[in-house]
Amino acid sequence: MSAARRWITLTTDFGLDSPYVAQMKAVLARRAPQAAVVDLSHNIGPQDVRQAAILLHDSCFWFPPETVHVAVVDPGVGTERRLLAARLKDQWFVGPDNGVISLWAERDPPELVVVLDRPEYWNRDVSSTFHGRDIMAPVAAHLVNGVSPLELGSPTNTWQRFPWPRPQWHHGFVEAHVLLVDHFGNLLTDLTQAMVAQRRAHLVGGSLPGGQSFRVVRTYGEAPAGTLVGLFGSQGRFEVAVVQGNAAADYQLAAGDVVRVEWHCGDE
Amino acid sequence: MSAARRWITLTTDFGLDSPYVAQMKAVLARRAPQAAVVDLSHNIGPQDVRQAAILLHDSCFWFPPETVHVAVVDPGVGTERRLLAARLKDQWFVGPDNGVISLWAERDPPELVVVLDRPEYWNRDVSSTFHGRDIMAPVAAHLVNGVSPLELGSPTNTWQRFPWPRPQWHHGFVEAHVLLVDHFGNLLTDLTQAMVAQRRAHLVGGSLPGGQSFRVVRTYGEAPAGTLVGLFGSQGRFEVAVVQGNAAADYQLAAGDVVRVEWHCGDE
Amino acid sequence: MSAARRWITLTTDFGLDSPYVAQMKAVLARRAPQAAVVDLSHNIGPQDVRQAAILLHDSCFWFPPETVHVAVVDPGVGTERRLLAARLKDQWFVGPDNGVISLWAERDPPELVVVLDRPEYWNRDVSSTFHGRDIMAPVAAHLVNGVSPLELGSPTNTWQRFPWPRPQWHHGFVEAHVLLVDHFGNLLTDLTQAMVAQRRAHLVGGSLPGGQSFRVVRTYGEAPAGTLVGLFGSQGRFEVAVVQGNAAADYQLAAGDVVRVEWHCGDE
Numbered sequence: 168m169s170a171a172r173r174w175i176t177l178t179t180d181f182g183l184d185s186p187y188v189a190q191m192k193a194v195l196a197r198r199a200p201q202a203a204v205v206d207l208s209h210n211i212g213p214q215d216v217r218q219a220a221i222l223l224h225d226s227c228f229w230f231p232p233e234t235v236h237v238a239v240v241d242p243g244v245g246t247e248r249r250l251l252a253a254r255l256k257d258q259w260f261v262g263p264d265n266g267v268i269s270l271w272a273e274r275d276p277p278e279l280v281v282v283l284d285r286p287e288y289w290n291r292d293v294s295s296t297f298h299g300r301d302i303m304a305p306v307a308a309h310l311v312n313g314v315s316p317l318e319l320g321s322p323t324n325t326w327q328r329f330p331w332p333r334p335q336w337h338h339g340f341v342e343a344h345v346l347l348v349d350h351f352g353n354l355l356t357d358l359t360q361a362m363v364a365q366r367r368a369h370l371v372g373g374s375l376p377g378g379q380s381f382r383v384v385r386t387y388g389e390a391p392a393g394t395l396v397g398l399f400g401s402q403g404r405f406e407v408a409v410v411q412g413n414a415a416a417d418y419q420l421a422a423g424d425v426v427r428v429e430w431h432c433g434d435e
Numbered sequence: 436m437s438a439a440r441r442w443i444t445l446t447t448d449f450g451l452d453s454p455y456v457a458q459m460k461a462v463l464a465r466r467a468p469q470a471a472v473v474d475l476s477h478n479i480g481p482q483d484v485r486q487a488a489i490l491l492h493d494s495c496f497w498f499p500p501e502t503v504h505v506a507v508v509d510p511g512v513g514t515e516r517r518l519l520a521a522r523l524k525d526q527w528f529v530g531p532d533n534g535v536i537s538l539w540a541e542r543d544p545p546e547l548v549v550v551l552d553r554p555e556y557w558n559r560d561v562s563s564t565f566h567g568r569d570i571m572a573p574v575a576a577h578l579v580n581g582v583s584p585l586e587l588g589s590p591t592n593t594w595q596r597f598p599w600p601r602p603q604w605h606h607g608f609v610e611a612h613v614l615l616v617d618h619f620g621n622l623l624t625d626l627t628q629a630m631v632a633q634r635r636a637h638l639v640g641g642s643l644p645g646g647q648s649f650r651v652v653r654t655y656g657e658a659p660a661g662t663l664v665g666l667f668g669s670q671g672r673f674e675v676a677v678v679q680g681n682a683a684a685d686y687q688l689a690a691g692d693v694v695r696v697e698w699h700c701g702d703e
Numbered sequence: 704m705s706a707a708r709r710w711i712t713l714t715t716d717f718g719l720d721s722p723y724v725a726q727m728k729a730v731l732a733r734r735a736p737q738a739a740v741v742d743l744s745h746n747i748g749p750q751d752v753r754q755a756a757i758l759l760h761d762s763c764f765w766f767p768p769e770t771v772h773v774a775v776v777d778p779g780v781g782t783e784r785r786l787l788a789a790r791l792k793d794q795w796f797v798g799p800d801n802g803v804i805s806l807w808a809e810r811d812p813p814e815l816v817v818v819l820d821r822p823e824y825w826n827r828d829v830s831s832t833f834h835g836r837d838i839m840a841p842v843a844a845h846l847v848n849g850v851s852p853l854e855l856g857s858p859t860n861t862w863q864r865f866p867w868p869r870p871q872w873h874h875g876f877v878e879a880h881v882l883l884v885d886h887f888g889n890l891l892t893d894l895t896q897a898m899v900a901q902r903r904a905h906l907v908g909g910s911l912p913g914g915q916s917f918r919v920v921r922t923y924g925e926a927p928a929g930t931l932v933g934l935f936g937s938q939g940r941f942e943v944a945v946v947q948g949n950a951a952a953d954y955q956l957a958a959g960d961v962v963r964v965e966w967h968c969g970d971e
Contacts, residue, residue, distance in 0.1 A: 171736070172736045174732055176725065183476060183478055183719070184478035184617075185476070185617040186475060186493055186494040186670075187617075187618075189474065189475045189476065190669075192473050194497060196498060196499050196502075197497075197499050200499070205728050205732070206719070207725045208720060208721070208722060208725065210719055210720035213618075213619055213679075213681075214679055226726055229730060229836075230733070231732050231736070234732075242655075243656060244656065245653070245654025245656040246654070294668070294669040295653055295666075296668050297669030349721040350720055350723075351749055385781070385831055386780065386782070386831035387780060387781055388781040389781070398832070400830070400832050401726075401832050401833030401836065401837075411749075413749075449886055450746075451742070451745070452744055452746035453886040454743060454762040454938075455886075455937070456742075457741060457762050458762055458765045458937075460741050461741070461765035461766040461767075462765060464708075464739065464741070465767050468707070468708045481886075481947075510923075511924060512924065513922025513925070514922070514923075515924075562936070563921055563922035563934075564922060564934070564937045565937030568765075
């Protein structure tokens with residue numbers, strides 16, 4: 168008799184000093200009072216759509232089925248850019264058509280994508296600069312309340328794709344791209360555990376752009392504090408880290424940099 | 436049969452590194468376990484009552500009716516300053532009588548203001564430095580639980596008012612005051628959309644204190660990245676922004692600075 | 704008929720820019736959908752176990768009975784360090800056996816401590832770097848759901864203790880240690896109100912390591928802005944503060960520094 172609890176996550180570049188996040192939560196409180204709202208992150212770099220795209224890709228599937236993920240990193244607000252709602256696997260996405268869904272959609276091809284074009288489901292007054300509050304939050308609330316996405320918009324087959332980097336495999340080494348620097352200064356790359364498993368590759372070590380070499384470990388505890396290591400982290404990504412230190416700060420590296428990782432065939 | 440869900444918002448200058456916010460939430464958890472608590476902001480500048488006042492004014496009305504807004508920016512804690520609970524339109528306020536309610540109260544004159552003077556409704560041990568946890572959180576919980584404000588305190592007709600700036604209208608231009616710098620470095624002023632509509636004014640451009648001029652747009656998307664523009668933002672305020680940039684940092688402007696905005700009569 | 708609401712608190716050094724906190728909340732959402740999750744702090748200094756220990760000690764008892772407090776400050780993740788669940792008074796702890804529980808346990812000796820050694824209660828795939836998500840969150844959810852701790856692990860009588868500093872009492876003065884600097888730059892020490900009451904001591908003033916003297920007040924309001932004062936704060940700790948200023952920044956003090964406090968016997 169009691170309906171299952173429903174979740175909404177928020178990913179924005181609003182920071183926590185401005186009232187924008189709270190205003191989105193207020194709209195959700197009015198329209199979907201029983202939903203639970205979880206902050207994915209509000210510290211996305213201003214207008215850094217790629218960073219938000221990676222966070223969504225890495226985190227969405229942890230949430231309960233039917234969770235609605237709202238992404239408001241929206242440099243194009245007020246232009247002709249479209250707003251989308253989409254179904255990916257057992258989750259929902261609501262956000263701008265600016266590529267923020269594109270990494271997630273590579274793994275979980277959307278079953279349905281609609282363009283949000285039904286103002287009767289939005290706030291009555293829609294500002295020209297804050298569609299997160301005035302369009303996306305109301306639409307997320309409707310999805311949580313069980314409104315069909317086909318009520319909320321018109322189906323489309325297109326959405327913006329980014330040319331995401333791929334690790335470049337060579338004989339004996341692979342070039343991985345830093346996608347994200349985490350809170351600890353760890354460098355998360357586009358080289359995933361799944362890719363390595365598929366090639367039955369065995370990673371043995373590597374080097375940074377500056378030539379500093381690292382060995383591959385299974386966990387931080389295998390090397391003393393201060394050691395530069397490479398390992399598969401909790402996001403399923405190969406990452407380079409300084410044990411109990413900050414690799415990004417120590418070596419001045421950031422998203423876009425290339426890490427060289429030595430490998431040999433696991434069967435050898 | 437099921438009671439409507441109730442909300443409490445928190446606005447403080449506690450930051451998120453100290454345990455103070457969590458202790459307020461713990462008191463609310465004990466006393467109003469079914470209420471939903473939303474952070475408005477905990478990054479108010481230390482003791483910056485004015486900043487908190489603006490955030491409350493701009494955000495409160497978005498929340499569901501009967502929401503209780505608690506503001507703990509309280510440089511006078513432990514002095515003779517009074518604590519208030521107030522009813523403004525369909526919302527509640529709990530906080531110190533230090534002007535933090537005064538901008539909101541200009542728009543929504545309080546129907547009832549009480550001075551919190553009934554210790555039987557507070558924590559048993561009241562610290563001399565943290566009334567947010569020991570008085571305001573318990574009082575907010577009682578309001579959410581349906582206790583009458585007249586049980587919680589004694590009615591008063593006075594509360595502290597701030598001399599809030601007003602835009603200065605001149606022939607052909609208006610001087611607006613920067614009230615707030617948001618997370619993106621946008622400069623939010625005291626010139627509201629309602630004021631401009633009332634005068635049937637049409638804004639056409641303007642200039643910063645340093646002489647740099649901007650044109651007025653409807654949305655960020657109307658100008659290329661890097662352009663200085665003026666527009667009505669999502670808070671109903673005229674704001675000056677650099678498209679995909681940071682106006683406050685680029686031009687070294689802050690709350691208190693004056694922006695000149697050219698206008699002509701909309702009927703001309 | 705309706706079960707009481709249950710709380711889980713999170714204390715981590717993850718920051719809010721990475722998706723790690725959200726992934727822990729996602730696991731909790733799946734496994735304990737009715738629990739309320741409260742952030743104690745995610746801004747613990749990287750690997751600063753002592754800071755987390757103090758926050759837990761000072762905040763846990765404010766929460767409702769049966770709250771589960773999860774602490775993920777875990778420099779030893781992936782090593783042989785153990786993970787614990789413990790019952791302290793009417794609260795629960797889940798976290799690594801690295802001393803993070805040790806200050807709390809001095810006040811509230813655990814009734815039961817178990818070593819988490821039952822993988823059937825964890826996530827199916829356990830990463831080697833993020834046990835907060837893969838072990839601690841599932842275990843916290845089980846506790847909230849009423850699973851016995853004896854199902855979740857094997858009892859132990861040992862856990863890591865830190866040599867916490869104690870105030871050094873001398874004739875006429877006591878040396879207190881700064882444990883924590885809060886968001887306002889106040890210096891919180893290990894000298895508690897209970898210790899002072901037990902000795903029937905009366906504190907009258909003191910000095911910083913650099914020789915600057917302060918007087919003891921009951922509340923910030925007793926001294927003008929800018930004054931250096933000592934007082935018992937809301938955490939039950941003697942703290943040194945600059946009224947409406949920042950003592951840590953002004954005097955370059957931090958955790959570990961020693962403050963001298965003059966006292967005489969209250970009966971004199």
